[in-house]
Amino acid sequence: MNVELTGIGVSPGVATAPVARLAAPPELGADTGPEPDPDAALASAKAALEAVAADLEARASRAEGPAGDVLFAQSMMPRDPALADRVAKALAEGRSAPHAVAAAFASFRAALEAAGGYLAERAADLDDLRDRTVATLLGLPMPGVPDPGHPFVLVARDLAPADTAALDPAQAVAVVTEQGGPTSHTAILAKSMGLPAVVACPDAASLEDGVTVLVDGRAGTVAVDPGPERVRRALEGEARRTEALSGSRGPGRTADGRAVQLLVNLGSPADLAAAAEADCEGVGLFRTEFLFLDRATAPAVEEQTEVYAQVFASFTGRRVVVRTLDAGADKPLAFVDHGQEPNPALGVRGIRLARSAAGAALLEDQLAAIGAAAAATDADVWVMAPMVATPGEARAFAARCRDHGLDTAGAMIEVPAAALRASRILDECDFASLGTNDLGQYTLAADRMNGALAELLDPWQPALLDLVGLAAEAGRESGKPVGVCGEAAGDPLLACVLVGLGATSLSMAPSAIAAVRAELATRTYEECAALAATAIGADDAREARRRVAA
C-alpha cells in the first residue's frame, strides 16, 4: 500500500512510528439500571476503580517531583472507601454500574470545584478518573494520551491542553490531528516541543492503531506504510537539514548573497533575554501591549521610558521596531471606554484609538517615552503604528513620531486597503511591515478566533500572498523597506516565498530563526521568486504549499 494523506504541516521534522490514537472519553449512554445483580455490579465497579488506581500508581512511581506527587495523590482517589460507598448507594438507588460510578465521582466533584484554585484543578482530575473507570468498566479504549510502551505517532481528532500536558516527546514522536489549524493549541505545543506535526488532516480519521506512518511536518504529509526506502530517504533529507541548521550563523542571505534581515518578535520583558541572545539583527516587532493590559490606569511616561530603555539597551547597535499600542474592544484597556462593539476586529483598535482625545493622549505619552528611551540608548529605534488603513493615518502618525525625535516611522500593513495602496502609504512614512495574521483574517473575511475557518487563515492563501506582493512591490519602487512580522515569516519554506515576493526583512520567534536562515541560504533570489510565482499560481493554501514543497 502506498497512501499519502495531506494536511497542514505546522511543525517541521520527519518521524516514523506506529499510530496510537487518542481515544475520546467514553459515552455513558442511557442509564440501563437497575442492575440485575447489584453485588456483581459493585464488584466489577470496584475492580475497574482498582485497575485505574494501579495504573496511576505505576505512572506515579515513574514520574519525579511535583508531577509524581500529584499522580500519587490521584492514585489514592479511585481507592477511596467513601467513593466505593457512594457507588454502592447509587447502585441501590437503581442506577446502572457506569452511571453509578459517574454519580459517585460527581458527588465529590462539586465540593472540590467550589473550593477553587488548586482543588478546582483536581475537579478536572476527577473527570479524567471517572472517564478511565467507565472506559475500563465498559471495555472501551482508555481515554487520554495512549501509552503503548513504544514510540508512537499520536493521532487525534484534536488535542486539548490537558491531553498534551502528559505528552512525553521520547514516546510521542509526531502528532497528526484531523482538525486544528496553524495557530491551534496542537501546533503551538508541537512547535515548542520540537515534534513534527500535521494538522487539519481529515483523512487521519481512517488511521488505525498500530499502522506505521511517516510524518513530514514540513510538507504536511502522512505516508501510510511508507516502506524502508521511503523512510530512509526522508530521514536522510531531514538529517541534511539539521546539519545545515547547526551550521547556520550570521545575517540572513539568499544563496546568491541577497541580504534579508532576520529579526525577532518580542512580546514581553520576560522574553527579552532569549530575544537578545538570538543570532539576529534586532527586533522586528516589539509589542507594547503588556505595559497597558491588566492594569487599572495608564502607565506613566517615566515607567514606560524605563522599560523601553531596558529593551533598547539589550540591542545596542541593532534595530528595534516598536509597535505602538494595539488595543481595542478585543484587547480592552481598563482605563479606556471602548464602548460596545458588535465586531471588535472591525472596530476602534490600533491607531484608530488615536481618533479620540483620550486615545491620542495615550499615543503621545507612548511616543514621548519611546523618544526619551531612544535618545538615552544606542539602538536603531524605528516606530510603527498598527492597523493603518489610509495614507492620511500614516502621515499623521509619522508627524507625531518626528515631534518626539523618532525619525523612522512606519505603518503596519494588516488592512487590505493599506496593502492595495501601499505605495501611497509609503509616500507618507519610511517603511512598512506586513502583519500576516490580521491581513489574512481581513483578506479572507475569516475570524481568527474561529477554528472552523483554519484553512482560510492559512498564511499560504494565495490571495494573502498577492497582497504581500503588492506591498513589497511598492517598497521596491520607493526604495523603502517592507518586511513581514506575522506567523508566516517563521515558516522556512514560506519565508523563501515571502523573500521571492520582495520582503526585505522577516521577523519571527527566536526559535524559528536558524531554520529560516538555513532554508534561505539554499536558494538564490531567482529561485525564491520562482517559488513565489508557483505559490501565487495555486487556487488555495493547501495547493500552494504542496506545489512549493514538491
Place this chain on the structure above:
Amino acid sequence: MSERTVVIGSSVGLHARPAALFVQAAAAQPVPVTIGKPGGEPVDARSILSVLGLDAKGGEEVVLRADGEGAEAALDALETVLATDHDA
C-alpha cells in the same frame, strides 16, 4: 471519644502530598478516625476525596476524633503527620 485540635504544618495545606500521606496514615490505624474543621462536618480520614474537600490550608486548625481501643495512640500518630511540614 478522644479529640485533638491540630494546626496544619504544611504550607500548601492539606493538599497533594501532605493529604495523601495523612490519608495513608489514617488507613493504617486500628480505629476509624474523623477529621473536620472546628464546628464543621467531620469526614472519614481514610477518604482522600473527603479530606481534600475540606480545603484545610497551612496554619489552619482541624479537629481529629476517634473512639475505642488505641484511639489516643492513633490521634498521636496522625497529629504528628498533620503538624509536620511535608514541603520543607
